[in-house]
């Protein structure tokens with residue numbers, strides 16, 4: 454029986470894995486210049502980290518979380534005929550996003566000391582949401598995210614947005630085809646009254662809205678701004694706008710974020726209906742959207758400020774902000790733009806055996822080369838010389854070293870530069886000495902990486 458990957462979960466084969474690794478390296482480079490260090494948290498957490506952190510009334514937690522059980526707990530649940538009661542630390546879920554887990558870790562390890570400089574971290578890894586699968590919407594997808602804890606100043610918001618845009622630009626996303634949307638969600642001083650206004654507005658228009666939005670009026674009225682039902686969308690066009698209901702402090706904060714973006718020439722569009730799908734946001738929220746290559750799943754990345762989240766998961770009051778971008782969506786856009794980074798050849802040398810008598814020498818050269826830090830390959834299937842050369846070409850080898858019994862008898866090998874086709878007869882012993890030096894097999898061994906260009910330069 455042949456199996457397929459589960460619906461909505463992709464295998465990352467070498468070409469895609471190369472781009473994923475490049476995407477992480479670029480993040481390490483760009484985010485590193487902004488002071489962000491890489492971290493990793495578990496792929497599963499106690500379910501409560503997400504229900505409390507992200508919010509029970511969100512789609513992500515309410516409908517899309519994969520909740521997992523250990524083998525023992527699963528067996529007990531089956532035996533009990535229904536869900537056996539579980540202790541809090543036995544209720545585990547796969548992470549639907551990275552923020553709640555990082556904030557849990559930051560509280561656990563006391564990462565932000567009072568009065569200390571902000572903590573800035575980034576992460577890269579798989580996230581899990583049981584969504585209806587479509588283009589750009591998967592059940593296991595990869596995010597690169599960044600989180601800053603301990604900074605209230607609007608410069609931190611602007612810095613984060615600028616960092617995200619710089620990252621997308623460096624990765625080759627066509628910036629003229631993306632839009633940065635921003636909004637302010639207010640804070641605990643002004644949002645409750647605003648929520649109430651939206652709730653009342655939905656109730657007043659309930660007869661024109663879908664049952665889901667009518668339910669949302671009670672649980673999470675702001676989600677109605679994201680309803681895809683055209684009737685609801687039409688009604689919500691006239692709903693009260695948060696930007697008309699911000700308290701003076703939130704107004705000031707939002708104005709400053711915008712002024713920093715203006716000063717740095719970062720274009721944005723204000724969208725007072727941008728509410729984002731997670732409950733922890735306060736004040737600044739933003740999303741980078743494009744329809745280029747993405748279709749209806751237009752968000753390439755998004756984030757915002759979450760000044761209450763650390764307290765919600767049991768820490769001291771600590772402001773926070775961050776974003777995450779979706780790797781698979783970024784791949785779709787790069788593909789459309791013909792800008793997917795191509796995996797370069799990683800083979801410096803291919804060692805070709807003219808006949809079987811030289812295989813021992815070939816194998817020892819191969820191993821010495823790898824130990825010395827250059828990449829090398831040989832045939833392991835007893836191919837003819839012609840098909841060894843085909844393989845060398847397929848691997849994109851920069852040079853082929855021909856081991857032939859006649860040349861070897863004189864201590865020589867023929868080296869062909871595959872780009873120029875130039876050939877030279879080179880001294881095997883001196884190449885072997887260099888390799889042993891760089892491979893650490895001789896006293897006073899050379900350090901550093903051997904440049905493949907210099908190996909057969911003699």
Ligand code: HAM
Pocket residue numbers: 549550551552582584589590591592594595596598599600730731752753754755756757758774775776777778779780781782
């Ligand atoms: P989010 O908007 O839910 O935010 O996800 C961020 C990005 O992940 C999206 O813009 C999208 O590119 C990608 N993404 C989300 N769901 C899927 C999916 N089902 N399939 C493919 N890609 C997807 C967050 O996750 C927040 N934690 C961001 C954040 C960090 N806010 C503050 N700090």
